[in-house]
Amino acid sequence: MIYIILSILLNTLIFTLFKVFANYKVNTLQTIVVNYVVCVITGSLFIGTEPFHHYRTFEPWFYWALLTGGLFILVFSLLGYSIQKNGLTLSTVTNKLSLIIPVIFAVVVYHEPLSYLKILGVIIAFPAIYFSTQSSEKHTTSSILLLAALFIFSGSLDTVMKYVETRYLQENSLFDLYLIQVFATAAFIGSIIIGIRTYQGKLQLHYRNLISGVILGVPNYFSMYFFLKFLQSDFLDSSAAIPVNNIGIVLLSGIAAMLFFKEKATGIKLLGLALSILSILLLYFSKTHG
Numbered sequence: 001m002i003y004i005i006l007s008i009l010l011n012t013l014i015f016t017l018f019k020v021f022a023n024y025k026v027n028t029l030q031t032i033v034v035n036y037v038v039c040v041i042t043g044s045l046f047i048g049t050e051p052f053h054h055y056r057t058f059e060p061w062f063y064w065a066l067l068t069g070g071l072f073i074l075v076f077s078l079l080g081y082s083i084q085k086n087g088l089t090l091s092t093v094t095n096k097l098s099l100i101i102p103v104i105f106a107v108v109v110y111h112e113p114l115s116y117l118k119i120l121g122v123i124i125a126f127p128a129i130y131f132s133t134q135s136s137e138k139h140t141t142s143s144i145l146l147l148a149a150l151f152i153f154s155g156s157l158d159t160v161m162k163y164v165e166t167r168y169l170q171e172n173s174l175f176d177l178y179l180i181q182v183f184a185t186a187a188f189i190g191s192i193i194i195g196i197r198t199y200q201g202k203l204q205l206h207y208r209n210l211i212s213g214v215i216l217g218v219p220n221y222f223s224m225y226f227f228l229k230f231l232q233s234d235f236l237d238s239s240a241a242i243p244v245n246n247i248g249i250v251l252l253s254g255i256a257a258m259l260f261f262k263e264k265a266t267g268i269k270l271l272g273l274a275l276s277i278l279s280i281l282l283l284y285f286s287k288t289h290g
Contacts (some may be wrong), residue, residue, distance in 0.1 A: 003230035004241070008248040010223035014216065015253045019261055021212045029197075030209035031216060032076055033190035038217020039183035039224075046221075047176045061168035061178050064160065069185025071157040073193070078150045085146060094147045094154075096129045099246045101155025102162055106239035110166070118240055121282030125243050128279050131272025132254045162238050165231050175232065179224060240283040247283075251276040 021031065079095055103122060106112045169175040197203035231241055254273050257263040 001235060003226045003233055004235070004245060004248065007223055007226040007230055007245055008252055010219045010226065011249045012252040012256055013219050014223060015249070016256055016260065017212075017216055017219075019257070024208055024212070026212045027203070027206065027209045028080060029190065029203070030194060030205065031212040033187055033194055034210055034213020035216040035220055036072075036183045036187035036190060038214055039221040040180055040187060042218050042221040043176060043180040043183065043225075046225075047180075059168075059174070059177075061164055061174065062181065064164045064168070065178050065181035066185050068157070068160055068164065068182045070189060071153060071160065072182065072186040073189045075150070075154050075157055078146070078153060082146050082150050093130050094151050096246050096250055097126060098151045098155030099125065099158070099243045101152070102158040102242045103239045105159045106162065106237065106242075109163075110238070112237040112239045114239070115286045117282045118237075118286035121240070121279045121286060122243055124275055124279040124282065125247050128247060128272050128275035129250050131268050132250045132276055158242055161228065162231055162242070165228055166238075169228075169232065175228065176225075179221075179228065182224075183221070236283065236286075240286055244280050244283050247276045247279050251280070 018028075021028075075095075082094070100122070107114055164178065165175070169178055194203060194205075198205060227245060230245070231238055235241070236244060251273055254269065254276075258265050258269075
């Protein structure tokens with residue numbers, strides 16, 4: 001239980017930090033890449049050993065770590081581009097509703113049971129996330145292909161992480177090494193992108209992006225660490241655990257936005273938050289009922 005609470009709290013902190021960073025005009029890409037580097041350093045210090053040895057490439061999970069790191073950067077890029085083209089609300093809804101992909105995967109591949117409470121909880125999650133992320137901002141006509149790509153790859157990221165955790169990461173030492181390799185891969189790919197854009201004159205490096213990335217790195221590492229520990233704990237089936245995590249982040253982020261950033265508490269948004277609570281409760285009790 002403590003793992004999912006910490007995961008939701010830290011993800012909400014990350015959301016809050018990005019809201020604060022926006023006031024200082026930080027470059028999101030530079031901040032994210034620096035953050036990944038800090039994640040690698042944080043993870044290495046946390047496990048107390050140097051994680052990069054040539055024999056790691058022979059680990060069965062190594063290439064899965066490369067894939068996951070690539071998906072990290074890809075999903076981030078799609079989300080950032082979609083926010084520019086389709087607006088924050090529609091992009092956020094698409095990103096969070098991708099939870100249906102790992103849920104279907106868990107039921108089909110791992111034959112996780114589908115109780116009435118779990119089905120109802122997942123169904124309610126859709127309007128809960130949609131209403132919770134409603135705002136007054138305008139957005140242009142959405143690009144169906146872009147939103148479809150965001151939906152598919154975001155859901156695929158959660159699915160891959162669950163698969164690797166189930167298949168290869170039963171030992172805590174492997175679990176820690178995998179996560180560090182994921183962040184290292186994302187940092188490497190992101191650094192190449194920054195280098196190319198800087199060389200082309202499309203991007204300028206600035207110290208404030210370094211500072212924001214350092215601030216973001218530690219909570220980001222542990223948000224992923226506790227999320228994977230939550231999946232590993234079997235406190236809930238993954239078909240319930242992933243929706244609870246996503247909905248919990250939406251719920252707490254919505255509350256934080258209203259409390260700290262004075263976002264208007266509209267009736268539709270409050271309805272979404274109430275449905276979020278109901279969905280989480282249904283998914284929680286689906287483990288022993290239904």
